[in-house]
Amino acid sequence: MAERVQVEEKVLSENDKLAAQIRKDLGARKILALNLVSSPGSGKTSLLEKTLSLLKDEFRIGLIAGDVQTENDAIRLERAGGKIVRPIITGGACHLDARMLGKALEKIDTDSLDLLFIENVGNLVCPSGFDLGEDMKVVLISTTEGDDKPLKYPAMFRKSSALVINKIDLLGLSDFDIDKAEKNARQINGSLHIMRISCRTGDNLNLWCDWLREQVSRKKNA
Amino acid sequence: MRVAREIISFSQQEMQSRNFNVLKEIGVKVGKLSCIDPESLRFAFDMLKKETELSGTELKIETVSIEAVCRSCGREFIIDEFVFICPGCGSYEVEVRKGEELIITHLTFE
Ligand SMILES: Nc1nc2c(ncn2[C@@H]2O[C@H](COP(=O)(O)OP(=O)(O)O)[C@@H](O)[C@H]2O)c(=O)[nH]1
Ligand SMILES: [Mg+2]
Ligand SMILES: [Zn+2]
Numbered sequence: 001m002a003e004r005v006q007v008e009e010k011v012l013s014e015n016d017k018l019a020a021q022i023r024k025d026l027g028a029r030k031i032l033a034l035n036l037v038s039s040p041g042s043g044k045t046s047l048l049e050k051t052l053s054l055l056k057d058e059f060r061i062g063l064i065a066g067d068v069q070t071e072n073d074a075i076r077l078e079r080a081g082g083k084i085v086r087p088i089i090t091g092g093a094c095h096l097d098a099r100m101l102g103k104a105l106e107k108i109d110t111d112s113l114d115l116l117f118i119e120n121v122g123n124l125v126c127p128s129g130f131d132l133g134e135d136m137k138v139v140l141i142s143t144t145e146g147d148d149k150p151l152k153y154p155a156m157f158r159k160s161s162a163l164v165i166n167k168i169d170l171l172g173l174s175d176f177d178i179d180k181a182e183k184n185a186r187q188i189n190g191s192l193h194i195m196r197i198s199c200r201t202g203d204n205l206n207l208w209c210d211w212l213r214e215q216v217s218r219k220k221n222a
Numbered sequence: 223m224r225v226a227r228e229i230i231s232f233s234q235q236e237m238q239s240r241n242f243n244v245l246k247e248i249g250v251k252v253g254k255l256s257c258i259d260p261e262s263l264r265f266a267f268d269m270l271k272k273e274t275e276l277s278g279t280e281l282k283i284e285t286v287s288i289e290a291v292c293r294s295c296g297r298e299f300i301i302d303e304f305v306f307i308c309p310g311c312g313s314y315e316v317e318v319r320k321g322e323e324l325i326i327t328h329l330t331f332e
Contacts, residue, residue, distance in 0.1 A: 004329070011228050
């Protein structure tokens with residue numbers, strides 16, 4: 001005889017619980033935590049390198065670099081002046097989860113931080129389902145990708161607070177229409193804060209830094 | 223993959239704690255904004271279940287449309303093409319009510 005049992009169990013409830021704990025811990029220390037997501041190669045590590053060189057004397061910055069296989073990004077970030085850098089090798093998983101982040105944070109003295117960057121694994125699908133306890137997700141695309149990226153990965157753009165469009169030094173070299181990319185992104189998420197930058201030339205990185213300053217001070221005064 | 227694994231391990235635990243030997247069906251709700259593709263989920267589930275006591279279990283996937291409400295004019299509407307703009311007043315202040323879920327709804331044991 002068949003018996004049907006209603007359960008209503010959220011599939012990733014375990015992850016959500018851990019993420020909530022991390023959010024609480026970081027919140028108590030007033031650390032702004034940003035989860036950077038993009039396809040591989042959009043420029044997450046480059047943006048963090050630039051951020052370190054511009055802001056490392058202003059804020060105490062911690063960096064977590066997620067990667068499927070290597071510690072290369074973590075090494076790049078240390079070279080760029082990152083004092084508190086932890087790699088997370090996911091061993092095949094295409095996203096970070098709250099358990100991995102929690103473990104990495106155990107190795108960091110979080111009392112000494114203002115700002116925590118989490119470079120997620122290069123992927124726009126899976127990371128959107130896994131809350132890490134961050135304050136915000138920042139999604140990056142670059143002008144060497146399609147301007148329809150937001151339409152292909154709506155969940156990620158919907159869940160992000162800011163969009164960084166990188167590599168504007170290469171505008172005009174491809175069919176990428178930056179206004180169309182913005183329009184596509186706004187159609188998914190009208191409250192996205194959008195910044196157009198180049199990590200190569202440094203163009204508009206002041207906008208990024210100003211935005212970070214604003215978010216850090218909001219968090220401190222929250 | 224990860225999601226399929228979570229579904230299987232949750233179901234195995236439930237099966238054990240409720241003292242059943244056969245699980246006929248697992249019901250899941252997958253929102254269109256959950257970032258889970260039902261086809262891939264089924265593929266992963268069918269692959270992973272083979273080595274478990276769930277090898278005969280069916281995964282019943284119900285997809286959930288994106289339902290939204292406009293914060294400006296209160297209009298309720300369904301979002302088909304990922305346009306999060308109110309069709310009534312054109313506002314971008316749109317709140318998603320349904321479509322993000324990823325839930326195991328029921329287990330049918332035998
Ligand atoms: N032309 C150009 N290249 C860039 C820019 N930012 C990053 N890159 C290059 O893009 C490649 C991928 O960047 P990386 O930061 O490793 O991307 P990630 O995979 O998102 O971390 C590297 O070769 C960078 O040098 C930019 O603004 N302009
Ligand atoms: Mg990188
Ligand atoms: Zn409206």
